[in-house]
Amino acid sequence: xxxxxxxxxxxxxxxxxxxxxxxxxxxxxxxxxxxxxxxxxxxxxxxxxxxxxxxxxxxxxxxxxxxxxxxxxxxxxxxxxxxxxxxxxxxxxxxxxxxxxxxxxxxxxxxxxxxxxxxxxxxxxxxxxxxxxxxxxxxxxxxxxxxxxxxxxxxxxxxxxxxxxxxxxxxxxxxxxxxxxxxxxxxxxxxxxxxxxxxxxxxxxxxxxxxxxxxxxxxxxxxxxxxxxxxxxxxxxxxxxxxxxxxxxxxxxxxxxxxxxxxxxxxxxxxxxx
Numbered sequence: 330x331x332x333x334x335x336x337x338x339x340x341x342x343x344x345x346x347x348x349x350x351x352x353x354x355x356x357x358x359x360x361x362x363x364x365x366x367x368x369x370x371x372x373x374x375x376x377x378x379x380x381x382x383x384x385x386x387x388x389x390x391x392x393x394x395x396x397x398x399x400x401x402x403x404x405x406x407x408x409x410x411x412x413x414x415x416x417x418x419x420x421x422x423x424x425x426x427x428x429x430x431x432x433x434x435x436x437x438x439x440x441x442x443x444x445x446x447x448x449x450x451x452x453x454x455x456x457x458x459x460x461x462x463x464x465x466x467x468x469x470x471x472x473x474x475x476x477x478x479x480x481x482x483x484x485x486x487x488x489x490x491x492x493x494x495x496x497x498x499x500x501x502x503x504x505x506x507x508x509x510x511x512x513x514x515x516x517x518x519x520x521x522x523x524x525x526x527x528x529x530x531x532x533x534x535x536x537x538x539x540x541x542x543x544x545x546x547x548x549x550x551x552x553x554x555x556x557x558x559x560x561x562x563x564x565x566x567x568x569x570x571x572x573x574x575x576x577x578x579x580x581x582x583x584x585x586x587x588x589x590x591x592x593x594x595x596x597x598x599x600x601x602x603x
Contacts, residue, residue, distance in 0.1 A: 344372040355415040370410045371403075377422060378406035381429050398433055405432025447491060454478065454488045533557075540587055548583045551576060 346354060351373065358366040382402030386395050409428040413421055457477045461469035469477070475485035537557060541549040547569060554560040554568065562580070566573045 344369060346373050352415075358410075359415060367407070367410055371407050374406055374410070374421070374425065375403065378402050378425070378429055381426060382433060385430060385433055397436070401433045401436035402429045404436075405429040408432065450488060451492055454485075454492065540591075544583060547571075548579055551580050552583065555580065 346369070351370075354366055354369055354373075357363075358370060379399055379402065382399045383395065385402070386398050405428050406425060409421075409425045413424060415421075417424075454474075458469060458474055461473060461477055465473075471482055471485055471489070475482050478485060480488075537553065541552055544552065550569060551565055554565045555562070560568075562576045563573045565571075566576045569576065571579075
């Protein structure tokens with residue numbers, strides 16, 4: 330398995346109790362269950378919980394956030410302190426280790442949008458694919474992988490599609506942008522399809538100024554409302570206090586004039602490439 334590399338945090342507990350003080354704190358907390366004492370114990374074991382959570386992260390996919398995993402681990406630590414009995418003869422760290430791992434697994438299951446059965450099938454698909462790759466010395470073809478899994482070709486292709494959509498990446502992760510020497514967050518490299526290119530916006534503004542040059546106020550509003558605001562002739566008439574037929578007449582007149590004035594300049598108005 331290829332382990333994920335991430336920057337580990339340097340955590341130090343703000344409270345480090347001496348062994349005799351720790352034993353007394355456990356005894357008092359067992360007797361009165363005060364929140365102040367619970368928090369004191371949690372702070373004492375905080376560094377251990379974080380280190381345990383970070384080691385657990387090493388085997389997780391890249392899309393799983395380290396901070397979220399640590400948060401689940403610390404929640405597991407708190408629950409462990411609340412349920413631990415110092416007189417049970419088990420060292421707290423041993424008991425806490427399993428509880429932290431369990432809390433992280435529960436958090437991962439709750440945040441996973443895929444059904445567990447599909448997640449299991451994807452693990453089998455990936456394992457078979459890796460084994461075939463090693464044996465053949467090349468990526469296996471769909472038919473070969475389907476035969477290895479005992480699936481039909483469409484079923485195997487469906488698993489491949491699911492595998493592709495489960496590969497997540499954090500937008501906080503860094504990458505090298507085009508022409509950059511320093512890494513930048515991936516969120517800065519994601520295109521926003523809702524916003525046109527700057528060149529396209531400038532072109533639209535220039536085009537608006539060009540086609541409305543020399544027009545009357547009514548003609549200018551008709552062109553802008555109809556072509557840029559996507560307003561109907563009827564709605565334009567309501568805005569300008571005109572009948573729909575009058576708006577249509579003015580529109581026809583100004584379009585005819587523009588065709589004459591701008592003849593031969595069609596290439597200037599082609600959309601710019603991003």
